[in-house]
Amino acid sequence: MALALFRKAEIVPPADIEAASLRSDRFRLEREVDWQRLDAIVTALEKGRPRAISDDDLLDLPVLYRKTASSLAVARETSLDAAALDYLEALVRRAWFQIYGPRVGFIGWLRRFFGGGWSTSVRAIWLDICIALAVSVAGALVGWLLVARDQEWFYALVPAGMAQGRVPGASREVLQEALTHDGSTEGLTTFAASLFSNNTGVAIMAFALGFAFGVPTLLLLVYNMALLGAMLWVFHDAGLGYEFGGWLSVHGTTELLAIVLAGAAGLHVGRTMAFPGERSILAAMQAAGLRAAQVMAGVALMLVVAGLLEGYARQLVESTEIKYVIGGFMLTLWVLYFLGMMRPPESEGEA
């Protein structure tokens, strides 16, 4: 059956070229076979089945493409056959998309990404990372100071559903309870997965909101970090600051770094929009957007790691010191990777 279908698709050269009364139709009939060969190759490429193309066809692809492109140029000047012109335009366009389409496959992209594409992009937006970091720290400070002055602020900042009894004045036992876990892995995988999808949502928001000169991204960072600051104060007030820090640092170093990076990526786009430099605003934004997208792909990955750490390591490790060690180790690892991984030798276009 498959063979029969294949047979049917075979290209039959038109038998009676001389029978055509018009010169432009003879031009067309003479070249039709080439066009249809190109058509078959392009269709196979579009279907993602490059293996279905024979070696001969693959070798001839550049020639066929150029022939068809020149047929189109000639036909435009000599033929009024609207159907053939339509066909040629659509075919050349499709072939162009395939021939000048993405060169690297997914694996190749991944290799370039880890082999320095990601860290190069991260280094390229260092200024934005500094800004995002400063804003985050300021946000946490503001949260702390506000709640320290007037505890009503806590209820204004933290949604009731998120607080879960972790409020100012809560007893040490309740807070201690929140930091410990019964040590079983039951339900933790689900927890980790839902945390990942939630955190990635926040990070993507932080990036996507960067569009309007970065202002909403900064607001989002300030608000989220103020939450953290308020929470920190509650635990500090109950004398559990050190324990809370450990509890937080296991995944927090990775997660907060990812959110800062996402915010920085958004800010980078927003800042380029405001100060495009010597290029046109469109070209500048495009370059910034691509760099930011590279950073964001890595951020999603960091959040997977953070989700796993949060779901497993944080709940299973009892000792606060070891929690600090894990958190510190992760932070060092990320920073060293971003600073140390050099640009890939074959990298292109990344400036």
Next chain:
Amino acid sequence: MSGAVIQMRVDAERNRGKRDRMLVTPEGLALPLTVASRGSRAGALLLDLTFIVIGTVVFLLTLAFLGLSIFNVGDSPSGPIEIVLVVIILLLFLARYGYFMAFELGPRGATPGKRLLGIRVAARPSNYEGGGQLTAEMVIARNLVRDVEVFLPLFFMLGGGEQAGVAGLAAFVWLAVFVLFPFFNKDALRAGDLVAGTWVVESRVAKLKEAMSLAPDRRADYRFGPEELSVYGEHELQVLENVLRQGQADAQRDVALAITRKIGWQLGAGDEREFLEAFYAALRGHLESGMRFGRRKRDKHS
């Protein structure tokens, strides 16, 4: 053909003309591209969202059919149920972020909805580089911004966020800026396209139709003089080509009558197709020989 229909055709062509762009390939060939209309892009998005919703519902129903209802799982699930829950959470996440990226990274550069409507994503040529390659980063960037443009407004409306007073109104205006962004630039770029350096263009697949002049040569039966052929131009030739290809008898009769009236011929009943084929071949030959000498005649008025 009545005047209203012709007027509609002209209007449609003029609107198309506004969306026509020229792309210069590295071979130096000017390749016409048509920017996808805002309507077809909105339609493609609706189709894609429908596919996602249908896919999710079918997936959950299949699970329920297999006896794994997610709605009566307790707070601390365990064992195989937990794995299923994790898979569900990750799938829903992928449906929101992965669907568009995975399909647009493919060789067609289009989600199923876009493909059905004959459009695709392409790298937008800049003033410096000409038409470039569509890269993975571009697709990632344009789809990350989609979150603010599509999903946030969607959840906002579903959650009744617009009733939340001044803050709700501000959020509504803010989101409206993104949703309406494509209406304020000539390439119908959405914010994500702008950041990623992409645009969405039409990418039809055209079938090669039969050559017209393979019909029996009737130059001996019908002889047209230059004054008879010079009443029409290229536009009329294309209309005639369409009529011949569609092959509707009454349309052919009307057109044959119109032509014979114009050139002052009398035509016997039943000869319409023959006459039209002969006239088409003669007119095209006449116009094409003019083209070779650099004389083009757009339509009957020029």
